[in-house]
Amino acid sequence: MRKIIVGSRKSNLAMTQTKWVIDQLKKAGIQNEFEIKQIVTKGDQILDVTLSKVGGKGLFVKEIEKAIFDQEIDFAVHSMKDMPSAIPEGLEISSIPDREDHRDAYIATNHMKLEDLKAGAIVGTSSLRRKAQIMAARPDLEIKWIRGNIETRIRKLNEEDYDAIILAVSGLKRVGLSEELITEYLDPEICVPAVGQGALAIESRADDMELTEIIQKIHDDYTAKTVLAERTFLHLLEGGCQVPIGGYAYLDGEEVILVALVGTPDGKTILKEEVRGNDPEQVGQEAAELLIKQGAKEIVDRVKEEME
Numbered sequence: 001m002r003k004i005i006v007g008s009r010k011s012n013l014a015m016t017q018t019k020w021v022i023d024q025l026k027k028a029g030i031q032n033e034f035e036i037k038q039i040v041t042k043g044d045q046i047l048d049v050t051l052s053k054v055g056g057k058g059l060f061v062k063e064i065e066k067a068i069f070d071q072e073i074d075f076a077v078h079s080m081k082d083m084p085s086a087i088p089e090g091l092e093i094s095s096i097p098d099r100e101d102h103r104d105a106y107i108a109t110n111h112m113k114l115e116d117l118k119a120g121a122i123v124g125t126s127s128l129r130r131k132a133q134i135m136a137a138r139p140d141l142e143i144k145w146i147r148g149n150i151e152t153r154i155r156k157l158n159e160e161d162y163d164a165i166i167l168a169v170s171g172l173k174r175v176g177l178s179e180e181l182i183t184e185y186l187d188p189e190i191c192v193p194a195v196g197q198g199a200l201a202i203e204s205r206a207d208d209m210e211l212t213e214i215i216q217k218i219h220d221d222y223t224a225k226t227v228l229a230e231r232t233f234l235h236l237l238e239g240g241c242q243v244p245i246g247g248y249a250y251l252d253g254e255e256v257i258l259v260a261l262v263g264t265p266d267g268k269t270i271l272k273e274e275v276r277g278n279d280p281e282q283v284g285q286e287a288a289e290l291l292i293k294q295g296a297k298e299i300v301d302r303v304k305e306e307m308e
């Protein structure tokens with residue numbers, strides 16, 4: 001039986017996600033042997049510059065994709081939200097497992113609620129999407145850049161001058177950090193999550209049918225449908241950069257409901273629409289069109305220009 005080589009970044013989150021996928025495959029009855037091959041990406045080496053300036057989140061993904069192409073590895077597990085909206089020719093997202101919690105977590109020292117923070121309090125995030133929405137809710141707060149993996153950010157909250165930070169609930173859960181850390185779960189009414197947040201993308205060569213069949217064993221239709229609506233929306237609005245875009249979809253029976261958002265980083269303009277329908281791609285497209293009519297493209301282009 002074929003031995004399957006799985007590529008993973010070295011971070012705790014990446015390794016945990018990779019091991020989780022292998023574990024799920026085994027539980028689903030797959031008896032192949034798996035080997036994890038660690039890959040150090042450029043994004044992992046760059047810690048001192050802002051990631052968006054050196055090519056954005058696609059950076060983590062590109063080198064792993066090359067390893068799949070070159071048949072050094074058979075598949076890789078990515079955080080869906082780190083996936084650029086276009087997948088290179090020859091590769092595909094061949095399986096999407098069940099999504100973890102989609103929400104952002106607000107974590108404050110002394111569990112101070114977001115609405116109780118004093119004016120001028122410092123909230124750490126390096127996401128313009130989070131910045132825009134926190135600023136919209138609390139224009140009197142200060143947003144300060146924070147970098148590093150999940151564990152590093154928690155340490156910085158305790159050791160540096162941050163009053164609070166925002167992290168994905170899913171990441172916290174996956175690396176085994178206690179949910180007791182979380183002061184508030186931010187629902188999409190307050191903070192629309194990143195497109196694909198909490199979901200995983202299993203990427204492999206499009207022509208590797210044997211492997212596709214194996215990893216499809218843990219494909220989840222609900223997650224795939226909602227992610228399709230979110231990513232269709234994202235694809236129509238951007239080119240892969242880190243811009244203040246959010247999207248979260250869920251199902252109501254057969255219907256897909258998508259909450260889509262584009263905002264200016266200062267939070268002064270927030271465009272937000274809810275679209276529902278039976279066809280995920282159509283829902284994503286409709287949301288994009290609605291926001292584009294209100295000036296979303298101009299916001300996205302301006303943010304991109306400022307980052308250059």
Ligand SMILES: NCc1[nH]cc(CCC(=O)O)c1CC(=O)O
Nearest residue numbers: 079081167168170171197198199
């Ligand atoms: N930006 C980095 C990143 N990429 C994926 C996750 C975990 C969340 C997920 O699985 O979607 C995180 C951490 C975070 O945003 O707090």
